[in-house]
Amino acid sequence: MEKPAAGMPIDGGHGENILLIRLKSLGDILFVLPALNLMRDNFPHARITFLVSSEYVPLLRGFSAIDSVIPIDRxxxxxxxIRAIWSTTLELVRRLRREKITLVVDFQGYGETAWLTWLTGARRRWGYVYRPGSAWAYTRGVEFPEKLHPVHRNLSLATRCGVSPKPIRNEFLLTEAELRPARWFFQEHGLDPARPTLFIQPFTSTLEKNWPLEKFLSLAGHWRQREAQVIFGGGPMERESLRPVREAGFPVAAGAPLLAMAGLMKLCTLVIGGDTGLIHLAVAMGKRVYMLTHSDDHVFPYGHPEWVVEASPEAGVADIEVSRVVEASEAVLREHLAGARAFAVSGCPGAML
Incomplete structure (x- = not known):
């Protein structure tokens, strides 16, 4: 499957013009971040461009190793x-050609990205091959490894193509200006950034990954009774589904811009949710999280497989007991608040977090 690797530059990438491709989705783009940083560490003088679906362009503002972004309106x-598709594709290919790209790394490996990789005209083209029929697009085609965490999968593509391993950096950066909307949200809802705050992301992209909203509300109620602050996140399409949360008196940030949501998580003590892109974004910002997941899932908070609450093998995520999530969150708050402030825990008379 793999073709011989072209020689790697030894001058730090002077004259290299590198294109990285990952069109979607939120979590999958975030899983490319350590591989992007690895490419930057190996090619410090190269120009690095990222091709991404247009709705995720704001996310890439936190990818400090990128020099430019090419959006595609999928x-x-x-x-x-047909006419719009043809004109859009033609203009995209023309732009890719104008960039005079020397190396493409296709982290998606689908048919459309294989074609785009080939159409760049780059001398070196690397990518995962899901099906033998797409191997023609790459000068270095690598068989797709199924049972790796996506971060390691992306790193593996780079290293198997000759990039030298370096210390792994999974770092998403927010500026103070990007934190400002989150600070406004706290002020508007009477929240104190100095107090312990739980951010709950209740929905994922698929129903089987969701924990029931009523269980999240039980968790939120538990912590509100103990004087912790709770914020619920969500997308614009989930505003109506979150009506019970608003009626229960919890602040809801559904529909907030992506970086505003990132800012809210950055100001919070703990982030809890299912296997969703926002959880992985929180991890890349150095936040403590708990992900509610299946026991056989290979995706977990990167670098922290212990930051999960797993459903039993014979059950689904919806069957996870509230008490287990409460217990996990209490452990985090004890660690966070030790020596800072006394915080009584129900059921543990006299215990201090």
């Missing part, structure tokens, strides 16, 4: 208007 392709 909604045009979903509308199936």
């Amino acid at each position: 909604a045009i392709y979903r509308r199936k208007k």
Whole structure:
């Protein structure tokens, strides 16, 4: 499957113009971040461009190793208007050609990205091969490893193509200006950034990964009774689903811009949710999280496989008991608040977090 690797530059990437491709989705783009930083560490003088679906362009502001971004409006392709598709594709290919790219790394490996990789005209083209039919697009095609965490999978693509291993950096950076909307949200809802705050992301992209909203509300109620602050996140399409949360008196940030949501998580003590991109974003910002997941899932908070509450093998995520999530969150708050402030825990008379 793998073709011979082209020689790696030894001058830090002077003259290299590198294109990285990962079109979607939120979590999968975040899983490329350590591989991006590895490429930057190996090619400190190269120009690095990221090709991504246009709705995720704001996310890449936190990827400090990127020099430029090329957005692609994938909604045009979903509308199936041939003329618009043709003109959009032609302009994209022209731009890719104008960039005079020397190396492409396709972290997606789908048919469309294989074609885009080939159409760049780059001398070196690396990518995962899901199906033998796409191997033609790459000068270095690597068989897709199924049972690796996506972060290690992306790092593996780079190292198997000749990039030298370096210390892994999973770092998403927010500026103070990008934190400002989160601070405004705290002020508007009477929240104190100095107090312990739990951020709950209740929904994922698939129903089987969701923990029931009523269980999240039980968890939120537990911590509100103990004077912790609780914020619920969510997308714009989830505002109506979150009505019970608003009626229960909890602040809801559904529909906030992505970086505003990132800022809220950055100001919080703990982030809890299912296997969703926001959980992985919180990890990349150095936040403590708990992910509610299946026991056989290979995706976990990167670098911290212990930061999970797993469903039993014969059960689903929805069957995880509230008491287990309460116990996990209490352990985190004890660690966070030790020596800072006394915080009584229900059921443990006299105990201090």
